[in-house]
Amino acid sequence: MKKFLNIKSVFFYFVFLQCGTLLAQGNGIAGITEATQMVTSYFDPATKLIYAIGAVVGLIGGVKVYNKFSSGDPDTSKTAASWFGACIFLIVAATILRSFFL
Structure with missing residues (x-):
């Protein structure tokens, strides 16, 4: 039973990390450019x-x-x-x- 829980938790963390990297692959350059414009406008x-x-x-x-x-x-x-x-x-x-x- 413990072996099943350990494999299940490893699988959960793997899926969680993969989803996080997929969500982070948006257009980061546009966000950085917008933040730079906001800071320089002050x-x-x-x-x-x-x-x-x-x-x-x-x-x-x-x-x-x-x-x-x-x-x-x-x-x-x-x-x-x-x-x-x-x-x-x-x-x-x-x-x-x-x-x-x-």
């Missing part, structure tokens, strides 16, 4: 969003640096460098990512 809005975030970071940094400069704080240049460095990093990172993937 880059323009994402790049514009990152540019907008960079602009907001630049404005906030400008206001903070102005407040420090007006109050006579000695480390104004350090604050300016950090805020505007962050803004430039956002813009450069968005541009480089877009050029890599598009």
Whole structure:
């Protein structure tokens, strides 16, 4: 009886694997092309969003640096460098990512 069950289970797994390979032989190139088009269609809005975030970071940094400069704080240049460095990093990172993937 055990030998019959073992042969039956081997046959079941063999048929199961064959059905899986038959179903997987569809048109995979079309699916990959569609996925690529979907992903690349998100880059323009994402790049514009990152540019907008960079602009907001630049404005906030400008206001903070102005407040420090007006109050006579000695480390104004350090604050300016950090805020505007962050803004430039956002813009450069968005541009480089877009050029890599598009």
